[in-house]
Amino acid sequence: MGRNAAIVAAGQTDHVSRRLDVSIPEMVREAVDRCLGSKDLNPGQVDAVVVGNMELFEGINFPELWMASAIGAAGKPLFKLNNGGTVGASVAVAAAHLVASGLYDVVLGIGYEKQSEGETQSAITTVGDPAWERSVMAGAIGNFGVMASTYVAESGVTAEQAAKVTVKARRNACLNPHAHLQSPDITVEEVLASRMLAAPLRLLDMCPSSDGACAVVMAAPDRAREMTPRPAWVAATETAHDTQFMGDSPKRLARMRSLIAASDSVYSKAGIVDPRAELDVAEVYEPASYAELAMYESLRFCDWGEGGSLVDEGVTLMDGELPVNPSGGVLSTNPVGATALIRVAEAALQVMGEAGDHQIPGVETALATGYGGNAWTEAVILKGSAP
């Protein structure tokens, strides 16, 4: 990168199933206000804005026009991204690159979704080419069912081990006031008894559908130090893609090529040799319980096939060796266009020491990932000291 960039502020809405009380621009403005307000910043200090979501979910063309005033972007450079579930992390990466380039000193990054306003499973299904995949696919749930079946066959992971991921997520969420589903008393048995959606996935193995928004401020080094005592420095970013068709690799979840490529790259750039030992916390984009276990393996937190053991041993619990998703993760909160930015924002809050009741003590190095359809990955390493 050219020069360093750091996240100095992060804010998000209180995520729920349906925000009936606000329009999309009003909801997004809430996240922006909370983000800027956390450091007494104002929209006038922002030089450029990057915004992202899943346009087909709400069915609105040019949504950034609707919110240009609400987010303080009128008269400023405003960039829109629209690349699937990864979009929120792409917003953060783009903001970091815009700052690192030297073109802008302070960039506001925004991700949002109002899933209650459209047909999200049907919209997701349009990721499939109509000639080949679309007539068979069943949104994210059907894809994950097939992907999870190959991961189970590959690793021998059990339904109980997957259920433990949901229990971890929804209990962690109780410590996060912004989380959508908070279930203090959830049990493995309850997950295993929930309704089957697409075997092996049950209702409680899947993320919810949420309305919400998230915003972060990315700043150049001198501005970052003025704005907050402990910025979250961007130590490394990477974007990696896979090929078009889901079936090009049946192990698209069990051996997630884009996640392996992106995480290996950021580990290398940040000088991380043993991620399980050197990362203090990870916020990963886990849309399904089985996916988090598979991601442990592709992220090299453990050997191939050991993802289930990691959750059995409690390694990724809040008080474990490497806490994963202390925020409650995607299994608790999923406004898709915001979801990957929430991962980056939560990682930044951990580094800045501002995560509140779900703060992990002494976080120096954090990983955040974005995920899109088993095909795209963004990975970001944040650190407490400038690279």
Added chain:
Amino acid sequence: MSTTPPIDSALRLEYVADFEYSYAAGKFASRFMDALRNEARIQGTRCGVCDKVLVPPRPVCGLCLERTAEWVDVGPGGVITGYTVVEVPFIDPMTGIKRPIPYGFAFVRLDGADTNIYHFLEESRHDKISIGMRITAVFKPAPERDGTLADIIHFRAEGPAADE
């Protein structure tokens, strides 16, 4: 500073967007579908660099970044490499109406292919399906075929059905 007065009910505007789309499937899909409709043949393209046979057929091998070299026949038999049974209702974006559930669908690796296609399974009972299971394509009768992937109705377990 004035505050916004509370509101009794949040206004919600319902609307239906009934758009129609028309998609040009391209040269490779069109050639594949012609052979499927006219001859019940399933084909892929072989990469001259990695030698892999790619289905769906495509002009470029995504990992080698080279143009594919030739068309080859694959299937109609193959194996299941991943599967599920969908039990959750949703609007089918191909038709605009709810797709019937439950239905089984799978990654199918056709004989002679190195990649997998998504397709329906005849079987919709989860415990009757497994990875590695041999299956074969069931084609529509020739007069009914229209040159889409639906000319393969679904894939059926090879040999006699287990317990019918």
